[in-house]
Amino acid sequence: MLHRLCLLSLLSFTTAQAQVKTVFETDSNQTASYEACNTYYRNLCEQFRRVPDLPGMAPLYFSIGKSDGLRDIMVLQVNSPLGKKADLRPSILINNAIHAGEPEGVDASMALARDILANAKRWKHLLTHYRLFIIAQYNVDGIERRGCCSRANQDGPDEYGFRASARNLDLNRDFIKADSRNAETFIRFFTRIDARIFVDNHTSNGADYPYTLTYFGTHPAKLSGAERQTMKGLCSALDSVLPRRGWPVVPYVETRREVPDSGINGFFDGGRYATGFAALHHCLGFTVETHMLKPFPQRVRATYAFMEALLEQLNQSNMVLPMEPQASDWQVFSWKQANSTQDSLFFSGYRAAYKQSKVTGQQRLYYDRTQAWQKRIPFHNTWIPVDSMRMPKAYLISPAWREVIERLEWNGVQGETITKAETMRLGASYIEHHEAGRNPYEGHFLHQHTRVRDTVLTIQVQPGWVKYTVTPRNSRFLSQVMHPEASDSYFNWNFFDAILQQKEWYSAYVFEEKAEAFLAANPAVKAQFETRRAADPAFASDGFAQLYWIYRQSPWYERTNNLYPVFREE
DSSP: OHHHHHHHTTSOSOSOOOSOOOHHHHSTTOOOOHHHHHHHHHHHHHHTSSBTTBTTEEEEEEEEEEOTTSOEEEEEEEEEESSSOOOOSOEEEEEOOSSTTOOHHHHHHHHHHHHHHHTTTTTHHHHHHOEEEEESOSSHHHHTSOBSOSOTTOOOOSSBOOSSOTTSOOGGGOTTTOOSHHHHHHHHHHHHHTEEEEEEEEEOOSOOOSOSEEEEESOGGGSOHHHHHHHHHHHHHHHHHHHHTTOOEEEOOEESSSSGGGOEEOOOOOTTSHHHHHHHTTOEEEEEEEOTTSOHHHHHHHHHHHHHHHHHHHHSTTOOOOOSOOOOSEEEEEEEEOTTOOEEEEEEEEEEEEEEOTTTSSEEEEEEEEEEEEEEEEEEOOEEEEEEEEOOSEEEEOTTOHHHHHHHHHTTOOOEEOOSOEEEEEEEEEEEEEEOOSSOBTTBOOOEEEEEEEEEEEEEEOTTOEEEEOOTTTHHHHHHHHSTTSTTOTTTTTTTGGGGSOOOOOOHHHHHHHHHHHHHHOHHHHHHHHHHHHHOHHHHTOHHHHHHHHHHHSTTSOTTTTEEEEEEEO
16 A cells, blocks of 8 residues: 555656756656766756746855865755845755765755746745755765665666765764765855755665655754754654655664564764754754665655655745754753653554575575554654763863864854963863774774763963854854763764873883882872772782882873863863
8 A cells, every 4th residue: 555655646746847857757767977967957047047936036056165086066056046145044955965875865856946946936935035955966976986786775776876985984974073075065065054954865774664755853852942843843744744645654764673573763863974963053954764675766756755845844934943042051962762761653564574595594584575564663762861061161272183173163163263371270171981993983993981080270271272162052062072972072083082192101110219209208199009009909919000000190190191182161
């Protein structure tokens, strides 16, 4: 039944007549190449030199910057105002081909942009009150690595791009660390237009089930009250409208165990991901995931249907987006899934079973599509705060850490450069514990389980240091990147690893006499030393460990070792 309903809506995008046709509309198992996509949008702008019924607006196609391969990343603004007047309307941003082998959004957006322009009267509220931007293809270097076979578990198109970027990075893990030139280009543009709604189009991996269309939005736990209410309203409308149009929809299927019968987890999006990054900037994010095993034409139509339904909600004259973030002295930087709390959702699935593999001779999973089922399954979507912090008045950082300063600038966090030396009492942190990744992950050995010890130090702040005043707008972002214990902090992404290596040491035969004299001059330290030796036999039998313990208490030990070089004005 689900397939029949979906196929009924494959007949056409809209009834609008238009001269410009997409590659997909000519051959439904083809997706647009980089050149074909650019040619299409330029022709579209030529056809619609003015937005019908809105004479003060026109579509505009332009480059927002370069990729790592030095290709232009192109954007269509559907409704750019003519002239140089300031445009303060809130922005909607649609992103396509962040994974270039998942191209449905590319072709769906091409058709959607044309259909909106051809039916501008229908979309008048949206076009008048919002700016609508479409990133034609984000991973443009991956788009150019076209082939048939890199996604072994995907049904079409005939050729498509490659998942990774020119630097072999997954760009949907690169928003915080921003190793790629693509990410720098994206972040600068995203913050410049101050996007309030963000859509990122994907194709799923994982289990088999009847649904073509799944999605998730920024998790409510990461949003303020007004943002949460707006997100709830949008999701409720989508979940109601899309099934009536032949597109049954469920949350993105991330199974608890191997198959959906076991229940699914709500996706909790960290700042490395598109929607998690959007939330740090008070933007409501949506990730669309169409099912890999459904035919490519069906997936394109489903993506089109989702974007159309979402824009329709914004096209309603009573739709108001929360514009300014609410001030808060505290920010949560860590959450955990509440495993004891679960909801349920109505789900349609296929019978999962196991049989002997003809390849390996071992048991293998398969789904029997002739045996469909419908029932309620567990839905684990509750995340609770674990750690929070009172935000300081400001952060201060030395110009030595230029990679961090650059990324703060890209993200629109404005800093004030110190021009006069000053001695200040500032909040500081020592890294007490971290676990470095054993395997490379997106070009890094990502830290986790980080713990810090907070203190107050007298710091010589020099000219060239940068001070970042905390505001309601940047507070959420700063809490996630500047606090070392946050999962996607700049510390955990290895930007400060140099502080973890002790630079000065000693020769034991030289330090022995100094250690003896130091203990004699500091009876309190000597008492601690003797207590430790008495309580810890392993320590008492290890001459190196004892001498190093004394060294760390002594004035010869470097106090900057493990000192996190971001300071807080409390």
